[in-house]
Amino acid sequence: MDKILIIDDDEELCELVSEYLSAEGFEIESANDGASGLKKALTGDYDMAILDVMLPKMNGFDVLRNLREKSKLPVIMLTARGDDMDRIVGLEIGADDYLAKPFNPRELAARLRAILRRASASDDPEVNEKLDVDGIQISASSRVATSEGVDLNLTSVEFELLSALLRQAGSIVKKEDLSENVLERKLSPYDRSLDMHISNLRKKLGLRADGTERIKTIRSVGYIYTVV
Amino acid sequence: MKLFVKIFLWFLAAISLMVGVTVFLNWTVQTEPVVSRWRVSIRNQTNLYTDTAAQIYQTQGESGLTTFLERLRAAETIREVDLIGVNGRSWLAEGVEPGSYAELVGRALAADAVEIENHVDTALSARQFELSPGDRYVLIVRWERLRMAPFFGESPYRFIRYGILLLTALGLCWALARYLSSPIGKIRDATHELADGNLNTRVAERVGRRRDELADLARDFDVMAERIENLVRSQQRLTRDVSHELRSPLGRMNVALEIAKQKSTPESAPMLARIEKESIQLNDMISRILILSKLESGSDDVEHERIDLTALVNDVAEDANFEAQAKDKSVVITRADTCNVMGSDNLLRSAFENVLRNAVRYTGEETSVEVELETKNDKATIRVTDHGGGVPDHELANLFRPFYRVAEARERTTGGIGLGLAIAQRAIRAHKGAITARNTGDGLSIEMTLNCENGLSAPSRQD
Numbered sequence: 001m002d003k004i005l006i007i008d009d010d011e012e013l014c015e016l017v018s019e020y021l022s023a024e025g026f027e028i029e030s031a032n033d034g035a036s037g038l039k040k041a042l043t044g045d046y047d048m049a050i051l052d053v054m055l056p057k058m059n060g061f062d063v064l065r066n067l068r069e070k071s072k073l074p075v076i077m078l079t080a081r082g083d084d085m086d087r088i089v090g091l092e093i094g095a096d097d098y099l100a101k102p103f104n105p106r107e108l109a110a111r112l113r114a115i116l117r118r119a120s121a122s123d124d125p126e127v128n129e130k131l132d133v134d135g136i137q138i139s140a141s142s143r144v145a146t147s148e149g150v151d152l153n154l155t156s157v158e159f160e161l162l163s164a165l166l167r168q169a170g171s172i173v174k175k176e177d178l179s180e181n182v183l184e185r186k187l188s189p190y191d192r193s194l195d196m197h198i199s200n201l202r203k204k205l206g207l208r209a210d211g212t213e214r215i216k217t218i219r220s221v222g223y224i225y226t227v228v
Numbered sequence: 229m230k231l232f233v234k235i236f237l238w239f240l241a242a243i244s245l246m247v248g249v250t251v252f253l254n255w256t257v258q259t260e261p262v263v264s265r266w267r268v269s270i271r272n273q274t275n276l277y278t279d280t281a282a283q284i285y286q287t288q289g290e291s292g293l294t295t296f297l298e299r300l301r302a303a304e305t306i307r308e309v310d311l312i313g314v315n316g317r318s319w320l321a322e323g324v325e326p327g328s329y330a331e332l333v334g335r336a337l338a339a340d341a342v343e344i345e346n347h348v349d350t351a352l353s354a355r356q357f358e359l360s361p362g363d364r365y366v367l368i369v370r371w372e373r374l375r376m377a378p379f380f381g382e383s384p385y386r387f388i389r390y391g392i393l394l395l396t397a398l399g400l401c402w403a404l405a406r407y408l409s410s411p412i413g414k415i416r417d418a419t420h421e422l423a424d425g426n427l428n429t430r431v432a433e434r435v436g437r438r439r440d441e442l443a444d445l446a447r448d449f450d451v452m453a454e455r456i457e458n459l460v461r462s463q464q465r466l467t468r469d470v471s472h473e474l475r476s477p478l479g480r481m482n483v484a485l486e487i488a489k490q491k492s493t494p495e496s497a498p499m500l501a502r503i504e505k506e507s508i509q510l511n512d513m514i515s516r517i518l519i520l521s522k523l524e525s526g527s528d529d530v531e532h533e534r535i536d537l538t539a540l541v542n543d544v545a546e547d548a549n550f551e552a553q554a555k556d557k558s559v560v561i562t563r564a565d566t567c568n569v570m571g572s573d574n575l576l577r578s579a580f581e582n583v584l585r586n587a588v589r590y591t592g593e594e595t596s597v598e599v600e601l602e603t604k605n606d607k608a609t610i611r612v613t614d615h616g617g618g619v620p621d622h623e624l625a626n627l628f629r630p631f632y633r634v635a636e637a638r639e640r641t642t643g644g645i646g647l648g649l650a651i652a653q654r655a656i657r658a659h660k661g662a663i664t665a666r667n668t669g670d671g672l673s674i675e676m677t678l679n680c681e682n683g684l685s686a687p688s689r690q691d
Contacts, residue, residue, distance in 0.1 A: 010476055016483035023490050080518075102479030102511055105486040189547035190581060219539055220546050 002116055003045060006030045007037030007063065008052040008078065017050075017105065024109045034058025041067050048116060050108070052078045052101070053086050061093055068094045072143075074115045074156055078103065091200050096155045097183075098193075114184035118156045133166045134214070134227065136205070147205065157182060158201045165215060165225040174222040198223060231412060236405035243397045266374045270353050271342040278357035278367050281311070285359045293359075294319065300369070307350055308370035315363065329354070329368055336366045349373045411435045411442040415449055425524075425657070427457040461525075468521040471514045478514065482507060516647040519578070520630060523654035531572040534681065537608055538566050540573065541601050544581050548597070552588045558596040559588060565603035567680045571659045576678075579655035579663075582648035583612050583674050590616035591671065603680055610676045618667035627665050628653040652676070 004026050006014050014030035021028050031037035034055040041049050053060035077095040079086035087098040096115050129140035138145045145152045160182040179187035205214050216224050284292045297319055300309045311319040312333055336343045336354035345352040354368045418431035435446040489500050549559035587597040591614035600611040626632045630650040656663045661678040
């Protein structure tokens with residue numbers, strides 16, 4: 001059973017979420033402040049963490065930043081609704097996904113499953129894909145992407161996005177497909193999370209030596225990893 | 229007319245009047261005695277000339293008299309000398325007809341004193357006398373009129389003096405008008421800024437260190453602005469805090485609802501679905517209030533990245549079209565010029581999205597919403613036109629007020645909570661743009677104007 005850590009100062013919410021997610025087949029533990037949450041997260045007992053941004057003692061961003069120094073534990077951020085900066089910052093620091101609060105618990109469960117499935121894909125011995133395109137190496141088994149030998153520190157979503165693009169390098173990958181295969185949800189109008197993940201991925205990849213962008217946007221269709 | 233111009237002209241008029249009066253008084257006071265002295269001297273000289281003429285005639289005869297008259301004519305202040313005899317003998321100056329001075333001669337003969345007659349710039353003096361006993365003559369002398377020196381003298385520098393006087397007067401008037409009108413202008417600007425929603429506008433410092441009613445007015449303005457700011461801020465804070473606090477129980481309710489659904493029976497399922505629908509609406513409303521209050525509180529810290537407005541408009545229009553198709557409506561782009569703007573992608577996207585979704589919501593079935601992006605003179609105008617009947621003209625300005633609903637036509641049944649356009653307006657304003665609404669006849673047209681940033685030098689944000 002997947003063990004999930006929820007870090008949120010709203011105890012009642014934690015209880016309710018535990019009850020709901022238990023019924024959905026997860027095992028839940030909670031922490032009510034940033035410091036104890038970080039401590040628990042670092043024990044390695046968990047498969048995933050749900051992290052609220054607004055926390056006493058240490059806010060969610062700091063928890064995530066500290067966590068990312070030592071651990072690749074998948075994290076889903078709970079951001080304040082209507083606060084775009086929060087989710088942009090969250091994704092930049094290395095959250096795997098975000099959900100605006102108040103959230104729909106069904107969606108939370110769906111996202112948890114999607115992220116967990118990706119994370120466990122690396123344990124699958126059958127997937128031992130290795131890609132080496134344009135100076136970027138991807139190893140599906142270790143889930144590490146490197147550029148010229150340097151670890152890019154990608155989150156699991158970014159890793160999947162990059163793999164999907166590199167697998168079809170030189171040809172357009174549709175937004176719908178990326179959304180369904182990587183985010184595991186249907187592309188809905190006005191949803192910008194795919195664009196946001198791609199934009200973070202671009203920043204981590206950097207420009208080519210000649211100053212060109214590696215990933216190009218084909219407006220209203222999708223993205224393409226350009227080949228030189 | 230502008231206050232500055234008015235004060236300027238009034239003071240200029242006052243100064244001109246004062247200069248005029250001074251010049252006039254000066255002139256009359258100086259002129260009077262000089263003129264009367266001049267008349268006395270003409271009289272004396274005329275007397276002297278007649279006596280001398282008589283003497284010369286007696287000692288030297290007619291030729292001597294002629295020479296004497298010639299000498300008189302050569303004098304600088306004398307223009308003309310005539311000697312007219314009662315018997316018809318005359319010594320006339322060139323060009324003078326014998327009968328020319330008949331009237332003056334008559335008066336001179338009747339009087340036993342010098343007669344003086346003023347002309348435009350000469351004066352005539354006449355005196356009767358006898359060349360020899362019983363032989364009466366009248367001597368007429370035409371004198372140069374006395375010319376008063378002009379106020380500024382006749383030196384070639386007089387124009388410079390005129391100029392200096394004029395410039396000093398103008399400068400003085402300008403300074404005075406400026407002194408009086410500039411604080412008023414500043415206070416007026418501040419009032420405009422405050423009205424535009426810039427609540428932290430203060431003016432006392434701009435007016436400077438004065439101690440008069442205008443400075444008092446500026447200080448009073450600041451006190452007023454302070455109070456308004458506090459009122460508005462506390463109201464905004466209240467809205468934001470309430471919405472913020474509402475989110476926690478709402479979040480818990482969402483989870484509890486899902487748990488209830490897990491355990492629901494077929495009878496309770498429809499009601500739970502209903503509760504979920506309402507909770508989603510509540511959720512939506514709260515997030516919009518929060519976006520709005522965020523925009524209203526600190527909209528100065530807008531991000532500054534280069535945004536391809538054309539792509540943004542295309543993206544959102546495409547999403548909106550997708551959504552509209554489900555309701556037998558559509559969104560068409562009729563024009564899309566290229567334009568880049570500096571600002572926040574999220575804010576502009578949400579502004580345009582709110583306007584567009586609003587239009588899609590109200591446009592009639594089987595009609596389309598037209599989107600137009602026009603770039604002209606570094607200004608980009610996005611026009612969104614629907615075919616939904618429009619709104620009454622007097623409601624147009626109210627459309628951008630939060631929670632405002634146009635009474636008859638646009639009811640809650642159409643969805644939405646009356647915050648979309650308010651959010652759009654705040655977002656556009658945060659980009660120093662403008663948003664306006666007008667009726668087109670069969671629908672509403674919302675126009676957003678932004679400053680284009682098409683220069684190639686500005687670097688895009690790439691962190």
